[in-house]
Amino acid sequence: MKIIHRWKILTSVVALAAANTVLAQEAPTYSRDVAPILQDKCASCHNPEGIGPMPLLTYEQVRPFALLIKDRTTKRIMPPWHLDPNVGIQEFKNDMSLSEQEITTLSIWADAGAPEGDRADLPAPLKIASGAAWQLEEQMGPPDLIIRSAPYDVIANGQDQWWTPDMPFEGLDKERWLRAAEFKPSFPLGKKVVHHGHAVLVPQNPEEDGRRSVALARYGVGKSWEIYPEGTGMRVPTDGHIAWNLHYFPVGAEGTGDVVEVGLWFYPDGERPEMETExxxxxxxxxxxxxxxxxxxxxxxxxxxxxxxxxxxxxxxxxxxxxxxxxxxxxxxxxxxxxxxxxxxxxxxxxxxxxxxxxxxxxxxxxxxxxxxxxxxxxxxxxxxxxxxxxxxxxxxxxxxxxxxxxxxxxxxxxxxxxxxxxxxxxxxxxxxxxxxxxxxx
Ligand code: HEC
The missing domain is CATH 2.60.120.230 (Jelly Rolls)
Incomplete structure (x- = not known):
């Protein structure tokens, strides 16, 4: 904390004066200053099983990319967070953006030759979840119910592909209230080729249910789960069918029988949340x-x-x-x-x-x-x-x-x-x- 504070002063007062001697003495190091930022804001994608093109978990992995990291972070291309930081609401559950201070630290570090520093300063290594794991599992436990799309043969090259199988909805013997849902393409192929998708439940008796469709989960690269606020849930009927709408975008890799899964977490049996969400x-x-x-x-x-x-x-x-x-x-x-x-x-x-x-x-x-x-x-x-x-x-x-x-x-x-x-x-x-x-x- 003390170090970060020193940075604030350093970057606002001294950096503009380009005091090279100060920078040389004070330059942030990978072990002490950079690794914690990368763990916090980058490692979830930049790990061997993540969607980022290269892992950023060790000094050896990060060092060759120091200048590219500076470039992508100062331009706010990475991490992917495209919200205007200067207007509107700024508090989000999934905020992965870097603070001005973090961007400055990465940038000064890269310019100073990307020093490693003392390995004793490294934060404890992260536990990286497997690419095939449910992202919500750590927080919510395993899903209460998993629904699966019909298998699809992915072509290597060509135009956008749409796959829209209809599948019976099974697994609930009474109406339940959805608390969270996660849309999970297969790993590793699906994570590369499923561009976006919807799993929408069409109730058996739309008239009786009062709804023509119940949107259980919607997905896009960068959006895979939803946890409704405490006291808010989605009513899920027992009978119906799932209208899958999957958009595959060929990326040069092919595979047979690709299946998308959606994990559903419900409020405890018998509990009805205060508010019903669409x-x-x-x-x-x-x-x-x-x-x-x-x-x-x-x-x-x-x-x-x-x-x-x-x-x-x-x-x-x-x-x-x-x-x-x-x-x-x-x-x-x-x-x-x-x-x-x-x-x-x-x-x-x-x-x-x-x-x-x-x-x-x-x-x-x-x-x-x-x-x-x-x-x-x-x-x-x-x-x-x-x-x-x-x-x-x-x-x-x-x-x-x-x-x-x-x-x-x-x-x-x-x-x-x-x-x-x-x-x-x-x-x-x-x-x-x-x-x-x-x-x-x-
Ligand atoms: C949500 C996932 C995600 C997060 C979080 C993320 N990245 Fe990335 N990153 C990607 C993907 C996917 C690409 C390749 C496609 C692209 O550039 O958009 C990429 C590309 C990059 C590249 C360019 C690589 C190249 O060879 O062109 C750099 C550098 C980079 N990321 C650094 C970072 C840093 C530093 C952070 C954290 C501060 C970060 N990324 C956070 C997913 C992520």
């Missing part, structure tokens, strides 16, 4: 007002397009996560709340969207927006079809709506729980009380 619901930013979906997406070559979509909440609601979805030209998506009293507030803004990642920004229980009935949710998206967009496959093209990555889409997935006025009152009171506690304790 899970992730789609909020479109395209083709509203009676237009066909996506009909308004028309991005000119070497140009930009800005689109807005608004949704009025006809009951109070709590948003527990925000996951923008666009494709390769998508750059920005802002979610604002316009309250019934006219106040307007940016809730969250992703300003460096990257289609290779589908990050769900999961608010903490204390930060999740609690919105009154009549709130307008306004989404604004910016598409960049210029050559400045680093993942633009071809700025010469007109771009319209479509399922392929080279076409566009424009919507957000919001973890939504609609509540009644009484629940709204309680939630607001609890929020005030926790803010008061926070204020007093500071």
């Amino acid at each position: 899970g992730e619901a789609m909020f479109r930013v395209d083709g509203l007002n009676g237009m066909a979906r996506g009909q308004d997406i028309v991005i000119p070559p070497h140009g930009y397009q800005v689109l807005q979509g608004t949704h009025v909440l006809d009951s109070p609601a709590i948003i527990h996560s925000y996951r923008p979805h666009m494709h390769m030209r998508g750059r920005v998506m802002t979610m604002e709340a316009i309250y019934p009293d006219g106040r307007k507030e940016v809730l969250s803004q992703v300003d460096r969207y990257n289609h290779n990642w589908q990050i769900s920004y999961i608010y903490t229980d204390e930060s999740q927006p609690i919105l009154p009935k009549g709130t307008v949710l306004q989404f604004s998206s910016v598409f960049d079809n210029t050559a400045n967009n680093p993942i633009n496959p071809d700025p010469e093209q007109w771009v319209v709506f479509g399922r392929r990555g080279v076409d566009e889409m424009n919507h957000a997935w919001l973890g939504m729980t609609y509540i009644n006025e009484e629940q709204y009152g309680i939630a607001i009171d609890q929020r005030r009380a926790s803010q008061e506690t926070l204020r007093v304790s500071q």
Whole structure:
């Protein structure tokens, strides 16, 4: 802690003066300063079984990448976290971003020649979970129920592939309330080729159930699990079938019989949580007002397009996560709340969207927006079809709506729980009380 504090002073006061002698004396070392950051923010992917291209667990592994690490972290490309740190809510359950101070430490360390330092300073080695393990297992124990997709033969090369088997839903003898779900592609193949997917339960009797579909789990690279806030759950009926919707993207590796699994964790038998959630619901930013979906997406070559979509909440609601979805030209998506009293507030803004990642920004229980009935949710998206967009496959093209990555889409997935006025009152009171506690304790 003391060292970090010294850094703060050093970086803010001295670094700008480029005092090389001070840097030489004080340069951070791998063992003492860098390894803890990499363990905390990088190792979950950069390990031999993770999705990162190289492991970053030892000095020998990290040393050759020192300058590349500096480059990717100062540009905020790594870790993948594309949220604007300067506006909107900043407290998330799954925040993997680096602080300014951590970025500076990595950067000064790389510039100083990436010294190893004293191995005695190393933090205890991490226990890395196997690539095939459930990520939630450590926290939640093994899943109560696992559902599996029908096997799929993965081709090595070619265009996007869609696999949409329908499977009976089995394993529950009475209605249960879902507390958490994890979507797990196979390891190692599935982790590379499953780009995104949905496992949606279609109830046997939609009329009786009151719902046409129950979205158990939705997945994208960077988003694989969901834990609903305490007291919130999704009602899961006993009978129905699972409509799988899996998007495979060939990456040069083939395999037969690939199976995706979804793990489900329920509230204890007989326990009914206070609030019923829909899970992730789609909020479109395209083709509203009676237009066909996506009909308004028309991005000119070497140009930009800005689109807005608004949704009025006809009951109070709590948003527990925000996951923008666009494709390769998508750059920005802002979610604002316009309250019934006219106040307007940016809730969250992703300003460096990257289609290779589908990050769900999961608010903490204390930060999740609690919105009154009549709130307008306004989404604004910016598409960049210029050559400045680093993942633009071809700025010469007109771009319209479509399922392929080279076409566009424009919507957000919001973890939504609609509540009644009484629940709204309680939630607001609890929020005030926790803010008061926070204020007093500071
Ligand atoms: C959620 C998983 C994940 C996390 C967390 C993560 N990375 Fe990565 N990293 C990847 C993947 C996947 C790639 C390759 C694709 C890409 O560049 O987007 C990558 C690429 C990189 C590259 C470029 C490698 C190359 O050869 O081009 C560097 C450097 C890097 N990561 C460093 C880091 C550092 C440092 C951290 C932590 C501060 C970190 N990453 C955190 C998944 C991750």
